[in-house]
Amino acid sequence: MTNKIVPDTSALIDGEVSKLVDEGELEDVEVVIPEFVVDELENQANKGMEVGYKGIEELEQFQELDNITVSFTGRKPTTEEIKMASNGRIDALIRDVAEEMDATLFTGDYVQYRLAEAKGVDVRFFETEDDLKFSLEDYFDDKTMSVHLKEGDVPRAKKGLPGEFELEQIGENVIEREEIEDLISETIENAEMSDEGLIEMEGNGATVVQIGKYRIAITRPPFSEKAEITAVRPVAKVGLEDYDLSDELMDRLDEKAEGILIAGAPGHGKSTFAQALAEHYEAKNKVVKTMEKPRDLDVGERITQYSELDGSMENTGDFLLLARPDYTIYDEVRKTRDFEVFSDLRLAGVGMIGVVHASKAVDAVQRLIGRVELGMIPEVCDTVIHIQNAGVEKVYKIELTVKVPEGMTEEDLARPVIQISRFENDKPEYEIYTYGEETVVVPIEESSVETGAQRLARDQIKHRLKKHVKNPEIEFISDDHIRLLIDEGNIPQIIGQGGERIDEIEDELGLSITVEPRGASNKENIDYDIDERGNSVVLELGEEYASQDVDIFDGEEYLFTATVGKTGEVSLTKSSEVAGRILRSASDHNLEVKV
Numbered sequence: 041m042t043n044k045i046v047p048d049t050s051a052l053i054d055g056e057v058s059k060l061v062d063e064g065e066l067e068d069v070e071v072v073i074p075e076f077v078v079d080e081l082e083n084q085a086n087k088g089m090e091v092g093y094k095g096i097e098e099l100e101q102f103q104e105l106d107n108i109t110v111s112f113t114g115r116k117p118t119t120e121e122i123k124m125a126s127n128g129r130i131d132a133l134i135r136d137v138a139e140e141m142d143a144t145l146f147t148g149d150y151v152q153y154r155l156a157e158a159k160g161v162d163v164r165f166f167e168t169e170d171d172l173k174f175s176l177e178d179y180f181d182d183k184t185m186s187v188h189l190k191e192g193d194v195p196r197a198k199k200g201l202p203g204e205f206e207l208e209q210i211g212e213n214v215i216e217r218e219e220i221e222d223l224i225s226e227t228i229e230n231a232e233m234s235d236e237g238l239i240e241m242e243g244n245g246a247t248v249v250q251i252g253k254y255r256i257a258i259t260r261p262p263f264s265e266k267a268e269i270t271a272v273r274p275v276a277k278v279g280l281e282d283y284d285l286s287d288e289l290m291d292r293l294d295e296k297a298e299g300i301l302i303a304g305a306p307g308h309g310k311s312t313f314a315q316a317l318a319e320h321y322e323a324k325n326k327v328v329k330t331m332e333k334p335r336d337l338d339v340g341e342r343i344t345q346y347s348e349l350d351g352s353m354e355n356t357g358d359f360l361l362l363a364r365p366d367y368t369i370y371d372e373v374r375k376t377r378d379f380e381v382f383s384d385l386r387l388a389g390v391g392m393i394g395v396v397h398a399s400k401a402v403d404a405v406q407r408l409i410g411r412v413e414l415g416m417i418p419e420v421c422d423t424v425i426h427i428q429n430a431g432v433e434k435v436y437k438i439e440l441t442v443k444v445p446e447g448m449t450e451e452d453l454a455r456p457v458i459q460i461s462r463f464e465n466d467k468p469e470y471e472i473y474t475y476g477e478e479t480v481v482v483p484i485e486e487s488s489v490e491t492g493a494q495r496l497a498r499d500q501i502k503h504r505l506k507k508h509v510k511n512p513e514i515e516f517i518s519d520d521h522i523r524l525l526i527d528e529g530n531i532p533q534i535i536g537q538g539g540e541r542i543d544e545i546e547d548e549l550g551l552s553i554t555v556e557p558r559g560a561s562n563k564e565n566i567d568y569d570i571d572e573r574g575n576s577v578v579l580e581l582g583e584e585y586a587s588q589d590v591d592i593f594d595g596e597e598y599l600f601t602a603t604v605g606k607t608g609e610v611s612l613t614k615s616s617e618v619a620g621r622i623l624r625s626a627s628d629h630n631l632e633v634k635v
Contacts, residue, residue, distance in 0.1 A: 043069050046138040052098045074113060078099075153165040179195060185198045185199065190220075240347065248334050280320040301404040304426060305397070314371060319343075327363075367390070368392055370382050382394050437463045443455075467517050497516075504548065522554070528591065588603070595632070
């Protein structure tokens with residue numbers, strides 16, 4: 041090594057020269073700083089980039105070291121050279137300075153190192169350290185979701201689980217400016233040099249980095265009045281099976297839902313559910329990708345995580361069409377451009393799952409209005425899943441129909457209407473349609489006043505059923521879906537063999553009918569054991585239920601009513617259809633016995 045050193049920008053940012061001086065490895069050497077380097081650091085610092093500040097701090101450190109001399113050489117780069125910096129133009133100029141001065145080039149840039157060697161320039165390359173410090177991790181325990189550090193305040197942390205967390209003080213000492221600046225420098229260095237680290241975003245006083253499972257947001261003046269660090273990590277990784285979703289919803293997610301919005305307030309577990317859904321699709325041999333900024337979803341190795349391409353999610357979307365994924369997780373869909381990219385990919389045939397901040401499920405759909413053509417909304421988003429307190433609070437399905445909007449009576453007012461219905465019972469809760477020049481979202485209110493169509497349907501149903509049942513109770517779930525409440529003993533007559541009679545009635549009336557025993561809502565589930573004995577299937581309920589009538593359900597579907605024997609058992613012939621149904625339902629954990 042020569043007695044002259046020319047450090048490039050990477051060597052100054054990493055602080056390699058001052059480290060070697062402190063360790064006694066460098067003595068009586070001249071450190072020559074090209075003006076190209078100074079200008080690049082100044083440009084980075086003016087943009088609020090942490091790397092620029094670190095490089096300038098290293099230059100300041102040189103002035104305090106006694107056993108080296110520092111000089112500056114060369115000219116300022118031209119405008120054209122600055123524009124070409126990302127293509128290696130400034131690096132080439134720094135190599136030329138080292139070659140002209142017969143100095144040793146210090147660099148942490150592998151490409152710079154290889155080119156310097158190829159040109160015969162004396163060069164020293166500094167590899168990434170294996171033992172990088174990450175002091176922020178010390179603030180976390182196994183219950184910590186996020187850590188909040190601010191200059192002039194005590195350390196605080198959110199602890200608990202999504203939807204069930206509290207903000208706690210985790211230290212007594214106020215954080216001083218020097219302390220938080222050291223943490224910022226250490227964190228940036230880790231993000232730059234660690235294999236698990238990357239800088240997701242840098243702006244004027246704002247930086248977002250990802251280090252392993254930690255997402256860290258750093259702010260400093262002028263963006264914030266004081267320096268602040270917010271570090272977040274996932275505290276729970278769960279599978280879709282942990283959400284206790286119904287078989288019907290699982291079938292929809294697997295077969296029908298291809299435009300899904302996952303909505304919820306911050307901190308309630310939207311991203312956790314999105315991760316579980318991504319892993320679920322991947323386990324079914326689907327090609328799954330993500331679009332994130334920052335990339336902080338905790339997904340498996342087979343799921344590739346994409347960020348912005350050339351500063352644009354639109355470019356990422358264009359690239360994804362070439363990658364041909366079956367499903368893409370978009371975290372998060374917030375700005376108009378995000379909704380447009382989400383829509384373009386969905387209409388191109390890609391299954392899309394978007395994460396949206398929304399305090400109510402319907403708010404997620406409202407955010408599509410004005411960004412997506414009204415008639416295309418059900419094509420872009422067919423399912424909304426609202427997450428609250430780390431659980432699935434509500435599921436909507438979105439459909440387009442032509443009808444007279446709720447509350448209007450004239451048939452000539454029929455128009456295309458987007459109907460937002462509860463998935464589990466098909467009950468409409470909102471309608472979206474154009475009214476004049478406005479697009480309106482109208483909640484469907486519960487009303488005790490029947491429409492003319494409902495009165496006519498009620499009379500037809502009573503007339504059709506009068507031969508079989510007395511005084512049926514009819515509840516309208518929607519205009520084309522009713523709940524029929526009748527005495528338990530009459531249910532088999534209405535259902536018919538294999539459901540033939542109820543199917544015939546539904547076809548005749550043009551209605552969907554859910555049959556339930558009268559007063560079923562007042563009955564409670566009881567425990568049972570199921571046993572196969574010879575040619576019988578036996579439900580063991582307990583002698584306390586002897587001689588009582590019990591209702592048997594497969595999930596929400598009523599099967600039959602039975603009278604419990606004196607020994608507390610209900611016995612069925614094993615070869616019967618209903619016995620086979622009970623065994624299948626019990627195997628799926630759907631069988632319910634109510635009394």
